[in-house]
Amino acid sequence: xxxxxxxxxxxxxxxxxxxxxxSGPYTLEASEAYRLLENLIERRPLxxxxxxxxxxxxxxxxxxxxxxxxTVEQQGRRAVVNVHQAPAFVPREIETFLSDARTYxxxxxxxxxxxxxLNGEPQAVFQGTLKEGASGAQKGSVxxxxxxxxxxxxxLSYWWxxxxxxxxxxxxxGRQVVRNQEIRVSPWGLTLTLRYHGFRxxxxx
Numbered sequence: 001x002x003x004x005x006x007x008x009x010x011x012x013x014x015x016x017x018x019x020x021x022x023s024g025p026y027t028l029e030a031s032e033a034y035r036l037l038e039n040l041i042e043r044r045p046l047x048x049x050x051x052x053x054x055x056x057x058x059x060x061x062x063x064x065x066x067x068x069x070x071t072v073e074q075q076g077r078r079a080v081v082n083v084h085q086a087p088a089f090v091p092r093e094i095e096t097f098l099s100d101a102r103t104y105x106x107x108x109x110x111x112x113x114x115x116x117x118l119n120g121e122p123q124a125v126f127q128g129t130l131k132e133g134a135s136g137a138q139k140g141s142v143x144x145x146x147x148x149x150x151x152x153x154x155x156l157s158y159w160w161x162x163x164x165x166x167x168x169x170x171x172x173x174g175r176q177v178v179r180n181q182e183i184r185v186s187p188w189g190l191t192l193t194l195r196y197h198g199f200r201x202x203x204x205x
Contacts, residue, residue, distance in 0.1 A: 026115045026122045028146065033112040033124045036144055040151060041105045050075060053177075054198040060191045105151075107134040110142070118153060118166075122146040137163075161186045172199045 055070040073080040108128030116125050123143040130138050137156035145152050155164045163185050170179035177199055183192040 026117075026146070028115050028124055030112050033126075036124050036146070036149060037105075037110060037112075037126060037142075039149060040144055050202050052198075052200045053196055055194055055196055057192055057194040060193075062189060105142070107131055107136060108140060113141075115146070116143065118143055118145075121152070123152060161188070173201065173204050175199070175201070 052071065052073045055072060057068050057070070059066050059068060069084045071082040071084075107130060109131055110126040110128040113125050113127050116123050123145055125141060125143055127141045128139065130136065137158050140154065140156040142151060142155075143153035144150070150169055151167060153164070153166045156162065163183060165181055165183040167178050168180040169176055171177070178196055181192075181194040181196070183194070184190070185192075
């Protein structure tokens with residue numbers, strides 16, 4: 001359960017889960033798409049460095065609905081998660097998701113597949129395979145906004161199923177952070193709605 005907490009922040013949507021739609025007349029050169037991906041990896045929006053923050057969430061599973069809270073201390077690529085009021089029905093297998101999300105961009109080789117629309121917003125879509133020597137999800141895809149350059153959706157495939165997440169961003173103390181996130185886990189039919197707040201950096205005044 002600690003793993004799904006981010007997705008990375010990584011906070012990784014207050015509202016409806018975004019759905020990919022057919023590409024419109026929007027065209028994007030592959031070179032431009034890869035430049036967008038490179039810029040995103042350089043900014044690493046899912047890795048806030050040394051930071052502590054709070055998570056408020058709600059878990060839904062087969063008619064069950066339960067709130068929970070957590071405290072996260074991010075130390076570079078390592079995260080220490082303290083979950084409070086954790087629902088007992090949340091599968092433990094998804095605990096790896098937090099780590100995967102935060103290192104997702106660096107651990108995968110991506111190929112640009114085209115442009116799709118997510119809630120009316122054009123996205124550059126990339127499909128990735130896990131690099132040799134890396135661990136975690138075997139395959140995945142990312143959606144990067146052509147309007148803001150932000151990572152808006154991540155879909156990961158594991159041996160046990162899949163995780164699909166959308167993210168919304170905000171600014172706190174002059175830094176970009178993930179504010180809201182919605183995560184769907186298959187085949188369990190699990191949905192998590194997360195809100196990230198109370199960010200604290202050691203170097204903040």
